[in-house]
Amino acid sequence: MPGNRKTGRHDEGGQTLVTFVIFLMSLLLFFGLAVDLGFAYITRARLSKAVDAACLTGMRNYTVGTQAQAANIASNAFALNYGTCGRDVGPVAPTVTFGVDAANNVTLNVRASATIKTYFIGILPQWKTLTVGARAQATKMNVVMSLVLDFSGSMFMSVADGGSDGHTYLPGAVTSFINQFTENADQAALVDFGSTAQVKVKMTSVFKTAIINAVNAEDNLDKTWSEGGLQAGWKQIQTVSAGANQLPVIVFFTDGFANTFNVKLGCQPSAINVGQTDPSNHKCGDNCWDLRYLDPNSGDDVDCNNPGSFSSIGGTLGSESGTTTIKAGTSETISKYNLNVWTEGQLRALQMANTIRSNNITIYCIGLGATTNDINQVFLKQVANMNDPANPTYNPNQPAGEAAFASTASDLESVFQVIASQIAVRLSQ
Numbered sequence: 001m002p003g004n005r006k007t008g009r010h011d012e013g014g015q016t017l018v019t020f021v022i023f024l025m026s027l028l029l030f031f032g033l034a035v036d037l038g039f040a041y042i043t044r045a046r047l048s049k050a051v052d053a054a055c056l057t058g059m060r061n062y063t064v065g066t067q068a069q070a071a072n073i074a075s076n077a078f079a080l081n082y083g084t085c086g087r088d089v090g091p092v093a094p095t096v097t098f099g100v101d102a103a104n105n106v107t108l109n110v111r112a113s114a115t116i117k118t119y120f121i122g123i124l125p126q127w128k129t130l131t132v133g134a135r136a137q138a139t140k141m142n143v144v145m146s147l148v149l150d151f152s153g154s155m156f157m158s159v160a161d162g163g164s165d166g167h168t169y170l171p172g173a174v175t176s177f178i179n180q181f182t183e184n185a186d187q188a189a190l191v192d193f194g195s196t197a198q199v200k201v202k203m204t205s206v207f208k209t210a211i212i213n214a215v216n217a218e219d220n221l222d223k224t225w226s227e228g229g230l231q232a233g234w235k236q237i238q239t240v241s242a243g244a245n246q247l248p249v250i251v252f253f254t255d256g257f258a259n260t261f262n263v264k265l266g267c268q269p270s271a272i273n274v275g276q277t278d279p280s281n282h283k284c285g286d287n288c289w290d291l292r293y294l295d296p297n298s299g300d301d302v303d304c305n306n307p308g309s310f311s312s313i314g315g316t317l318g319s320e321s322g323t324t325t326i327k328a329g330t331s332e333t334i335s336k337y338n339l340n341v342w343t344e345g346q347l348r349a350l351q352m353a354n355t356i357r358s359n360n361i362t363i364y365c366i367g368l369g370a371t372t373n374d375i376n377q378v379f380l381k382q383v384a385n386m387n388d389p390a391n392p393t394y395n396p397n398q399p400a401g402e403a404a405f406a407s408t409a410s411d412l413e414s415v416f417q418v419i420a421s422q423i424a425v426r427l428s429q
Helices: 002-060 067-082 166-178 208-216 226-237 282-289 340-357 377-384 409-423
Strands: 095-100 106-117 129-140 142-150 187-193 197-204 246-254 260-263 272-276 291-294 309-311 315-319 322-326 331-333 362-368 403-406 425-427
Touching: 002 067, 002 106, 002 129, 002 409, 002 425, 067 095, 067 106, 142 166, 142 226, 166 208, 166 409, 187 208, 187 226, 197 208, 197 226, 226 246, 226 260, 226 340, 246 377, 246 409, 260 340, 272 340, 315 340, 315 377, 322 340, 331 340, 340 362, 340 377, 362 377, 362 409, 377 403, 403 409, 409 425
Parallel strands: 142 187, 142 246, 246 362, 362 403
Antiparallel strands: 095 106, 106 129, 129 425, 187 197, 260 272, 272 291, 309 331, 315 322
């Protein structure tokens, strides 16, 4: 009996050792699997980033040259973003193909896969390598676009005189921008605004030469009637019957605040534009507060010796220093040394932008100004309905646009290119 008990304990110890070894091997196998799958996850993330970049870059260059050139640019963008990795068994190259979707939009598909070496689970013959892949698709929408450009007086002033000197660089920036779009597929119109708003090029599918020529021939239009410019741009989009494969957008460029609005006053039988010289421009001295009464059709001065007051449309106006909320219907006096005209011009531009976006039109803003004395970035984020913490009126139920800013006029071309790349090309898969 004693001998049997001793043998039993020996057998139990052996069984325990075998069980522990099996457990340890299983644990190491699962640990190795987790590590190698982690490497596979990292590789797939790098692939996803690279195919996304290839899709967007290739499609953005689709209109510049041939399809083959765009595909080559896409491949180069993939290589730049994926790079190299010691875990790869061999070179990783994408497959780039163009196509057309059900709505007749041009698509670019990029696929790529990478085979990586394993470190732990490679002890098993069938797991010496792992293959992971990623794919992306970019779609080029057909754009219906109104280009709304600020040609107020400060556009024609040098920086030393408190202006932006924007007229020097804007024609080149607009030329590069408009060449990113495709005639006979996209449609475009040009509106300029200052004391008045004018349609310089009506909505057309053959637009490049007309828009480039019009921008190069612009004149000083004095004040900044942003509301009128936005409305005129919207009316041009309304001339086109919306289709499933069309993207309606307004590109709104300005170098200053909206300082003009349209209202009917007692001193005139019809509505006139009331404008105020920018009080934020400290270089203009006492003239910063000057008021002007203007014909909204011609921009010419009209007489208004006793303007009185107006009823504000109300709203919330953001700025770098905070927000201002005015109740609709508030009676506001018109006086040289208050900001009522200045504030109302911005509120009415925001109301017009809100109306435009409610019709499923996306607004992209380009601002020119180095400091908050030159431009109110928060205001333009509101106009675009940009999803940004600084925007106090962001509406998730309306199209969210983008606001981009050039600190100097020489930066305009690159900023216009950023907006062009965001308008018509988007990842669809």
